[in-house]
Amino acid sequence: MSSHGASFQTLFKQPKSAWAVAFACIVAFMGIGLVDPILPAIAEKLNATPSQVSLLFTSYMVMTGITMLVTGWVSSRIGPKPTLLFGLLAIIVFAFMGGMSNSVTEIVWYRAGWGLGNAFFISTALAVIVSVASGGTAGAIVLYEAAIGLGMSVGPLLGGLLGGISWRGPFFGVSVLMAIAFLAVFVLLNEVPAPKRRSSISDPLRALTHRGLFTLAATALLYNYGFFTLLAFSPFVLHMDEHSLGFVFFFWGVMLAITSVIIAPLLQRKYGSIPTLNMMLFLLAIVLAVMGFGVESQTTLVVAIVIAGAILGIINTVLTTAVMDVAPVERAVASSAYSFVRFSGGAIAPWLAGKLAEWYSPHVPFYAGAVAVIVSILVLAVGKKVLAHVN
Template sequence: MGSHSGAAVASPFKQPRAVWAVAFACVVSFMGIGLVDPILPVLAEELEATPAQVSLLFTSYLVVTAVAMLGVGWVSSRIGAKWTLILGLVLIVVFAGLAGTVDGVDGIVGFRAGWGLGNALFISTSLAVIVGSATGGFAGAIILYETALGLGIAVGPLLGGVLGGISWRGPFFGVSALMAIALVATLVFLPPTPKPEKKVSLVAPLAALRHRGLLTMGIMALLYNWGFFTLLGYAPYPMGLHDPLQLGWVFFAWGILVAVFAVWGAPWAQRRFGTAATLYVNLLGLGILLAVIGLGVSSPTVVIVAVILSGIFVGLNNTLTTQAVMLVSPVERPIASSAYGFVRFIGGGLAPFAAGKIAEATEQSVAFYVGAAAFLVAIPVLASGHRLITAAERPEPAETAETAETAAPSLQPAG
C-alpha cells in the first residue's frame, strides 16, 4: 500500500469534501453488513421464526447483491459513476426504512432484497469515485477506503445492538436515516463524473469467468464466503446472548480486529510472506476456528472467543483476496470485479440459510463443521491457481499507479 513514505501516511485523511461524503456513505454501507447481527436472536423470538427463516435476511440481501453485480457496469457505463452511486443510495434509504415498518419476517426479507440491489450499485462504484477524486494517489485512496470498510464493519454491530435494544426495528430505521445524510452529502459535494467512453455489455462479467485465474479465485471466494457467513449469520444463536447490546459488543471486538488487520496486517503479511502463502494460512486458521465453534457449540464462551479471533483472518482476507483477483484477471478491472462479486456473494447468500437448515435437520455443531470444511476445501482450489498468483505479484509499483483508475472498483469487502 505504500504507506511508509511520509506523504502517503499524511495524505489519506486530507481530502476534498466529495471524498469525505462518499467515504461516510461507505462507512454506513459497510455498517449494514453486521448491523442486523445483534438482533437475529430477538427477531427469531419476537417474530416467532426459526433461525433458518431469519437467516434469509442475509440470503435475500446477498443473492440480490450478487446478481445485481452483473449489471452494475452496464448501468454505470450509461449514467456515469455519480448517478449510479445516487441510485444505489436512494434504494438503500427506501428499502432499509421499509424493512423497519413490517411485522413479519417475510416482509423484512423482501425489503432486504431491494436493499441488496442498492448495495450492489453503491459498493461497486464507491471506490472508483474515491480513487478518481482523492488526493495523494491510489495508495492513499485505498487506505482511506479500507479505513471506511473497517470502521463500518466494527461500528455496525455496536450500533445495531444499541438501536436493537430499543426495538428490533431500530437498526433498519438507523441505516435509512444515516444513508439519507450520505445521499444529501453526495448530491451536494460530489461533482458530476464523466460517462465512460465505452458502454459495458450485460454479459461481459459472465464471459470473463471463462478465464481460469478469475474463475479459480471466484470459486475460492465462494467457499470462503460460505464459511464467513456461516460465522456471521449463524454464530449469534449459540452465544446465548439475548441482549442485542451484548451481542453488539462481541461483534464490535471482532470488527476492530477485522479493521486493524485489513489496513495494517495485510500489507505487512503480503510483503513478508506473499499473497498466496498468507491466504493458505488464513483459510486454515478460519477452518480451525469454525471447527472449534462446532466442538464447543454448547459453551457460549468458546463461541464468543472464536468469533472474535476470526476477525484477524477476515481482515487479512478482505484486503488480499480482492487484490489477488485483480492480479490474476486478464480482463478490465471493473468487469473482473463484477464477475468475482457475483460468484462470491452467491456463496455468502446461500450459507446462512443452509446453516440454519443443516442445524434443524441434524444439530447446531454440524452447520459449523460444514462451514469449516468450506474453508479447508478453498485451500486446494486456491493452490490450483498458485502459479498465476505468484507470477502476477511481480508488477512494478509504477504500473500499479498507472492502472489506478481502471483498478478502482477492485477492493470490495470480502464480506
C-alpha cells in the same frame, strides 16, 4: 505505487470526494452487521426459526450478487455518481420499509430490495475510490477496506443499542444514516467520468473466463461461506441479548478494521498475496472448527469470533487487492464479476447453516464452514500457475 506500497499515512491523505464515498461505504457496510444482534429478537417476536430469519441475509446476498451483473452496464451509461446515488436511495427506501414490516416474509423481500441498492453502490464505490483516491490502487483499497471494517464494527454496536429499544430500530437507523451518506456523496463527490467504453451486461460473465479472476472469485465464494456462517449463525448459539451481541460483534469488527488497514499490507509485502491468503484461510478454518467443537461454551465462541475478525480483515484486503491486480478488464467490470460470484457464498451460508443446525446439531454449521474454507485453499492451489504474477 505497487500493490503493497500503501502506507498507513496514505489513508489520511485523501481528497474530499474520496472521503465522501468512504463515509457512504461505512454506512453501507454498517447495514450488514447492524441486523446481526437483532436476529434472535426477530425470530422471537415474529415466531420464526433461525433458518427463516437467516433468509434476511440470503435474500440480501442473492439480490446483491445478481444485480452485480448489471451495475457496470448502468454505470457506464448514466455515470458513476448517479449510480451511487441510485443505490443509496434504494437502501434508504427499503431499509425504512423493512422497519415497517410485520412478518419475516415482508422483511426478507425488503432486504432483497436493500441488496439491490447495495449492489449498485458497492460495486461502483470501489471503482470510484480507486479513481479519485490518492496513493494509487493499493492506497484506495486500504481506504475502502478501512471503511468496510469501520462500518462492520460500528454496525453491530449501533444495531445492539437500537435493537435494545425495538427490533425495528436498526432498520430505521440505516435509513437515516444512508440519507446522510446520500447528501455527502451528492454534495462532495464531483462528477466522475463514465468509462470510455460502454460495458455490456455480458462483460462480467466474460471476465470470469479469465482463469486468474475466476480462481480468486471461486476462492472468495467458498471463503464467504465460512464468513457468513460465522456472521449469521453464531448469534443464535451465543444466547445473548441485543446489547451483548452488539458488543461482541463490535470487537469483531474492530479487529477486522485494524488488520485490514495495518496488518494486511505488512503481510503482503513480506510474504506475498497468495501465501498470505493460504495462511489466513487455514487459520480461519481452524477457528470455525473450534467454534463447532466448543459451541456450548459462550467464552469459546466469543474469543473465536473476535480472533476471526482479525483473520477476516486480512483476507478481505488481500483478496480485493489480488483481484484488482489480476483482472484483465476495467476495474468496475472486475469488481462486478468478482462480487457476483463471492456473494453467492454469502447467500447460501446463512440459510444452510440454520437448516444444518435443525437437521443435525449446532456443531455442524461451523464444521461445514471450516470445510468450505479448506476447499478454498485447494482452489488457490489448483490455480497457482495463473496467479503466479500476483505479488
